[in-house]
Amino acid sequence: MVKLNKDTREEYCNHLLQLLTKEELDQFREDFLQLHPTDQADFYIMLESEDRQKLYAIITAETMADIFQALELSEQKELIIELDERYAAEMINHLYADDAATFLAELDQVEAQAILTAMNTDDADDVKELMAYPPKTAGSIMTKEFISLSSTNTAQEVIEQLRMEAPNAETIYYLYVVDEHEQLVGVVSLRDLITAQSNELVENLMSTRVVSVGSSANQEDVAKLIKKYDFLAAPVVSPNGVLLGIVTVDDVIDVIEDEATEDLGEFTASRGATDVNVSAFTAAKKRAPWIVLLMFFGLITAGVIDQFEETLSQIVLLAAFIPLLMGSAGNAGTQSLAVVVRGLALGTLEKKGLARTLLREFSTGMMIGIICALALLIIIPIFYGSFMLAVIVGISIFCSLSVATVIGATVPLIINKLKIDPAFASGPFITTVNDILGLLIYFTIATSLLEFL
Incomplete structure (x- = not known):
């Protein structure tokens, strides 16, 4: 046998493909079994349907079970359709009970029952037991193969x-x-x-x-x-x-x-649509409700701007800084949201204390706000020739970032207290809320200092 242990994975796969094409099946089987099951699965995915049929004929159901476990769910579903029912049942017999239960739960009831009926009785009973537990519980993911x-x-x-x-x-x-x-x-x-x-x-x-x-x-x-x-x-x-x-x-x-x-998915308001394999229609159906809801929230933003139309009409240049204020506040709030949601998920937030966490986020927002305000106090007079405009924008961004970090940290904490997944406090929602508050702060300060412009 040719020494292939030093070949790259690509070279080895090409070697196996040549053996399969030439139907040197004994040598193919010997070399194929030298691969790790994960590499066997990668090679399997490369094959055309005709070549996969050759593969099924020369490897045991037990070996196929190792390959099966390394495949994605969508790939497993394609594989099971190609297999003879008896061979498929024998392969499922060789899976650990939890893996078999996870897969069969994704099939329709008729297909799953057909496979269970063809399986070994004891193995089928173990799988049925696991499938009876509610999803996402310890019972549903445990295995029965222990000593x-x-x-x-x-x-x-x-x-x-x-x-x-x-x-x-x-x-x-x-x-x-x-x-x-x-x-x-x-x-x-x-x-x-x-x-x-x-x-x-x-x-x-x-x-x-x-x-x-x-x-x-x-x-x-x-x-x-x-x-x-x-x-x-x-x-x-x-x-x-x-x-x-x-x-x-x-x-x-x-x-x-x-x-x-x-x-x-919760954090980005796209739950159920993060899988790239879902169709565009399914993705749109999952993501549209949040987008439509946030669109209506956006109308509140438009209403805030409309309320300060007189201020804008007097100093049109104020409009140039609206995106800056909204973007900065939204980003700061989303950062705080990420910190708190992750802390809740890992359980580290309780150790630090909620009050301490909120104080830290507020202090962080203030410090970032001071840095941004100082930068604007230098840049705006240079490009726009108005120091008072720089003061208005600087104070606004300082206040907006301070408030935004508190909002970003508080909302998931409230949701968590209501026994709802804190990740549900999505980034787009926090961003929109902070946009509205940022505009209110900006135009309130601008209106108060309008006489100095």
């Missing part, structure tokens, strides 16, 4: 158990100890087990202070717990303490990504 022990086992007996059960477990770094009623009573690390004497009892090795989560816990809370304790997995228990499954760190990474995407 449980009895406290009366010896270290040597557990090692023998691992030899038999570990190949089918998602992780073996933590081993969970249960009593005769399957209730969680302790946890043993693999390190402690390996370093113990062979006749040492599990009850002498285990820690009884087990950190666990309930099956109904929000997935975001589970992610925070695993992050806090630097766990590789967390046990999930029923209300009476029965060990139901475990949530592993790879699932938590997916949760964090999903939650971050959701927060970004």
Whole structure:
């Protein structure tokens, strides 16, 4: 066999493609299996439908399951259509229960039921159990493939158990100890087990202070717990303490990504439309309500300007600085919004104290306002020849930025107190509110100092 370990991924994929095209299938299979499953998935995506059919014929459903797990959901849906129903069911059998449940939940009920019917009964029951939990809960993302022990086992007996059960477990770094009623009573690390004497009892090795989560816990809370304790997995228990499954760190990474995407959608008023794969119609349907609402808010901005028409008619040059005031206030408010929303998401805001956070944001806005005001006091007289105009704009921007940072920090805090996702306090909403307040401040100050211009 040609040594390919030093080839680039592109060269290796070209090599595999040549083997597949020439139908040197035995050599292709041998070389293909040298790839990491993620690279196998990347190669799979490159193939035409005809070549993929060749691939299905020469690799096992178990290997296909590893490729399947590395694909995006849209790609998984395309793959499942191409597969023979029996082959597809066998492949799903080899998925971890949580991955299988996540995928089948995205199919329509008829398709999902057909696959479940063709699956191994025990595997199908595990998947159905996970699918029965509400979405975004610990129960819905846990896996059933874990290893449980009895406290009366010896270290040597557990090692023998691992030899038999570990190949089918998602992780073996933590081993969970249960009593005769399957209730969680302790946890043993693999390190402690390996370093113990062979006749040492599990009850002498285990820690009884087990950190666990309930099956109904929000997935975001589970992610925070695993992050806090630097766990590789967390046990999930029923209300009476029965060990139901475990949530592993790879699932938590997916949760964090999903939650971050959701927060970004809320933050930008585009929830449900951040996926580039959605159609233009779907994206417009998701994003239009906020845009239309903000458009009506914009009419308030127009009304504010109209109220100060007399001031503008006397000093038309004031209009030149409206975009500057509105943009600066909106940006400052959005920055504060981002700081507070992120702090609430990470749980760091409670540690710092809400009052302290608000004071910090207000002080930050004042300092930025002073810097901007000083800059304008230098620039405006040079370009527009009016120091008093510079004073008006400078004072306005100082006040606007000070207020904008407080608004940007306060709104998500209020929303959070109402038990609503603070990310719902979207950037465009905060920007529009601060635009209105900025204009009111600007024209009020300009009207008061109009006689000095």
